[in-house]
Amino acid sequence: xxxxxxxxxxxxxxxxxxxxxxxxxxxxxxxxxxxxxxxxxxxxxxxxxxxxxxxxxxxxxxxxxxxxxxxxxxxxxxxxxxxxxxxxxxxxxxxxxxxxxxxxxxxxxxxxxxxxxxxxxxxxxxxxxxxxxxxxxxxxxxxxxxxxxxxxxxxxxxxxxxxxxxxxxxxxxxxxxxxxxxxxxxxxxxxxxxxxxxxxxxxxxxxxxxxxxxxxxxxxxxxxxxxxxxxxxxxxxxxxxxxxxxxxxxxxxxx
Numbered sequence: 001x002x003x004x005x006x007x008x009x010x011x012x013x014x015x016x017x018x019x020x021x022x023x024x025x026x027x028x029x030x031x032x033x034x035x036x037x038x039x040x041x042x043x044x045x046x047x048x049x050x051x052x053x054x055x056x057x058x059x060x061x062x063x064x065x066x067x068x069x070x071x072x073x074x075x076x077x078x079x080x081x082x083x084x085x086x087x088x089x090x091x092x093x094x095x096x097x098x099x100x101x102x103x104x105x106x107x108x109x110x111x112x113x114x115x116x117x118x119x120x121x122x123x124x125x126x127x128x129x130x131x132x133x134x135x136x137x138x139x140x141x142x143x144x145x146x147x148x149x150x151x152x153x154x155x156x157x158x159x160x161x162x163x164x165x166x167x168x169x170x171x172x173x174x175x176x177x178x179x180x181x182x183x184x185x186x187x188x189x190x191x192x193x194x195x196x197x198x199x200x201x202x203x204x205x206x207x208x209x210x211x212x213x214x215x216x217x218x219x220x221x222x223x224x225x226x227x228x229x230x231x232x233x234x235x236x237x238x239x240x241x242x243x244x245x246x247x248x249x250x251x252x253x254x255x
Contacts, residue, residue: 001158008057017043018214030185032201033194035211041194045161049080075103079152080161094132100154122153142173162193178204202250
């Protein structure tokens with residue numbers, strides 16, 4: 001599913017968080033929002049998922065205004081994983097993932113065959129099927145992130161919004177999360193993720209949206225956007241950029 005923003009603008013008080021953001025993200029793309037703290041990444045994601053109403057502008061799914069969709073209908077199209085997710089009660093992993101089926105169930109309705117299949121697919125795709133009976137509070141940070149990704153996947157979304165899905169994780173879990181996200185994109189799910197890691201953005205994204213001060217600085221393929229000049233301009237850091245001869249991956253490091 002294609003997602004488009006037109007003139008998207010949000011103010012926090014008198015301060016603009018994002019200003020006149022026009023984007024078109026194609027079906028099945030993995031697009032990374034990249035920029036320093038306060039550049040508008042999270043605000044943009046919240047507007048796309050209708051967790052935040054913009055002061056001006058519109059978000060479209062294909063050609064349909066998201067503001068015209070019911071909450072239940074929207075939840076069958078878009079799933080979001082926020083930066084910090086808290087679970088107040090002692091749910092098992094499976095019980096948390098089962099919550100992803102709420103948009104499909106009527107009041108008091110039990111999960112049917114289709115729901116159980118979606119839940120199992122989400123558990124297996126994220127590699128946490130063996131953790132199904134574990135208490136969510138007993139898991140590591142990386143395991144919890146995969147649980148919340150599985151919850152979103154159980155919604156059977158066509159668009160997946162991820163806010164800092166690798167934040168605070170070690171390299172092992174960062175790569176596991178991004179590998180899974182890339183695989184989901186390959187199945188046709190449109191994925192939009194906000195991250196800080198330049199190298200993850202460079203090597204997993206189809207396109208990168210570079211943000212600064214709430215505006216779009218550049219949009220395009222990683223090699224086009226993540227240049228030394230752009231990184232210096234937006235982050236204020238001089239870097240060297242190398243391309244591996246063995247696998248073609250970019251490596252960005254401070255000078």
